[in-house]
Amino acid sequence: MTKQYKTWKEIAPAGVCSKSSIEFLTGDWKTYTPVRDPEKCTRCLLCALFCPDGAIHWHPDKADIEFDYSFCKGCGICANQCPTTAITMKLEQE
Amino acid sequence: MQNILKQETMALAGDQAVAYAVKQSDVDVVAAYPITPQTIIVEKFSEYVADGEVETEFVCVESEHSAMAASISASVTGARAFTATASAGLALMHEMLFVASGCRAPVVMAIANRALSAPLNIHGDHSDSMAQRDSGWIQLYAENAQEAYDSIIQAFRIAENLDVLLPVMVGLDGFTLSHTLENVETLPDEAVKKFVGVRKFSNVLTHEGKTAPFRLDPANPMTMGPIALQNYYFEFKRQQEEAMTNALAVIQQVNDQYAKISGRSYGNGLIEAYRLEDAEVAAICLGSTAGTIKTVVDDLRQEGVKAGLLRLRTFRPLPVEAIRSALTNVKAVAVMDKCMSFGGNGGPVFHEVRHLLYDVPSRPYVLNYIYGLGGRDTSPVELRSIYENLQHILQTGHVEKPIQYLGLRG
Numbered sequence: 001m002t003k004q005y006k007t008w009k010e011i012a013p014a015g016v017c018s019k020s021s022i023e024f025l026t027g028d029w030k031t032y033t034p035v036r037d038p039e040k041c042t043r044c045l046l047c048a049l050f051c052p053d054g055a056i057h058w059h060p061d062k063a064d065i066e067f068d069y070s071f072c073k074g075c076g077i078c079a080n081q082c083p084t085t086a087i088t089m090k091l092e093q094e
Numbered sequence: 095m096q097n098i099l100k101q102e103t104m105a106l107a108g109d110q111a112v113a114y115a116v117k118q119s120d121v122d123v124v125a126a127y128p129i130t131p132q133t134i135i136v137e138k139f140s141e142y143v144a145d146g147e148v149e150t151e152f153v154c155v156e157s158e159h160s161a162m163a164a165s166i167s168a169s170v171t172g173a174r175a176f177t178a179t180a181s182a183g184l185a186l187m188h189e190m191l192f193v194a195s196g197c198r199a200p201v202v203m204a205i206a207n208r209a210l211s212a213p214l215n216i217h218g219d220h221s222d223s224m225a226q227r228d229s230g231w232i233q234l235y236a237e238n239a240q241e242a243y244d245s246i247i248q249a250f251r252i253a254e255n256l257d258v259l260l261p262v263m264v265g266l267d268g269f270t271l272s273h274t275l276e277n278v279e280t281l282p283d284e285a286v287k288k289f290v291g292v293r294k295f296s297n298v299l300t301h302e303g304k305t306a307p308f309r310l311d312p313a314n315p316m317t318m319g320p321i322a323l324q325n326y327y328f329e330f331k332r333q334q335e336e337a338m339t340n341a342l343a344v345i346q347q348v349n350d351q352y353a354k355i356s357g358r359s360y361g362n363g364l365i366e367a368y369r370l371e372d373a374e375v376a377a378i379c380l381g382s383t384a385g386t387i388k389t390v391v392d393d394l395r396q397e398g399v400k401a402g403l404l405r406l407r408t409f410r411p412l413p414v415e416a417i418r419s420a421l422t423n424v425k426a427v428a429v430m431d432k433c434m435s436f437g438g439n440g441g442p443v444f445h446e447v448r449h450l451l452y453d454v455p456s457r458p459y460v461l462n463y464i465y466g467l468g469g470r471d472t473s474p475v476e477l478r479s480i481y482e483n484l485q486h487i488l489q490t491g492h493v494e495k496p497i498q499y500l501g502l503r504g
Contacts, residue, residue: 007337008329011309012298013259014170014198014318015330020301 028072032089040086047078097289098357101279108239108271109134112204115246118286122173125153129183131268132206146481158183162190169199172309177187181208184222194261195230201261207269209468217469221435221498232262233410239276242266250290251348257340267382268295338411364413367420372404375484379430390477426459426484465500
């Protein structure tokens, strides 16, 4: 993934953000990615509660959770909290 | 020069002169904490506030760290903000100084230059502001109370210039200037108000996609100084360097424009060359010492010695070209540091002057004299010995000790 960053002449001073945090996809910081085993998952939502980035969403229509990888930084807290060890952290290339 | 305004002569100590300049400069917020020898600035200004002579919001803060935090906060909303400190107070601000320059907050601050502990010392040297050399602030040093007054007024214009937008500190030597009464010519209130003008703002693109003035305003929300990591931090620092470069021209313009209403200018605003045109030996210094050196230079000139002085009024941004061209004919230079860079092979001004002369085709001899630490008096006799040493070097072509201590026992 190649991004076009602006030069120092093109950006506003003092780090003034030209877009909101929704548009800054912090998910590209991660090294490890949470992968869930739906068989082991009990949908207890502890992972969603503990996620510091609010990157695990509950979908009532599907009665299931979904990871928002655009904002998941790969911290692994979800995997650590999961009572049924349904979540494992994997390197992206794995 | 026909537009020079009629001025009132007032008997003011340096600190009082600073407070008076701030009073006239239409400042919105002053947040400060008292520390010797800056105290009179804050004391005097709080009297103006209490007596209803200014409309300034005076914030009594609990520390210098808070003083700077409050000044930055006021400044980024678009207000004109001023604070003052010295020594340990400036050291306590250290972290916030970088926030001020990084947020491009044009705060103006007076520094009544004072030594740092330990051992405890309340008197004047440049250890405090030199330790903040790399904080991204413009640094001006005044020679006398008159220049302290004039420089504070100019500092608002320099800081708030849209090509600059950097905070400015104006140094005045502790006690030597801060507490010494001088005749100070003061401009009429209206003239100063007109000279400093009203803050202007450049436009920036906000996260809402709006183009809005660069200031914190609930009507146009924006974020200043948020996280910028490997991908952008470097770019913001490069912008600050560009602003410093722009400041070289702006400081000169403001010095010229101020001369038109006051009749006073300080060299070209960056450096003041005193009897340097044909000088062979010269000293370089900052601040009040220049006054004493000028009398020494006059004496030496009467004796036929081609002596001169270069007073560095602006230390940040360093006026590289101005110094090089002023020293073109000088054969031996003594750089004076009222500060130590322990283990650094000389003081900070010496480092920079010697460094900028490296690329000059015919480099002069460059010596360092460290002097006056903790407010130790420096006499004309001692200063004269510097020029005698420079002449001796020119005769022998040999520098025995490139770094010397002036007025130190043993």
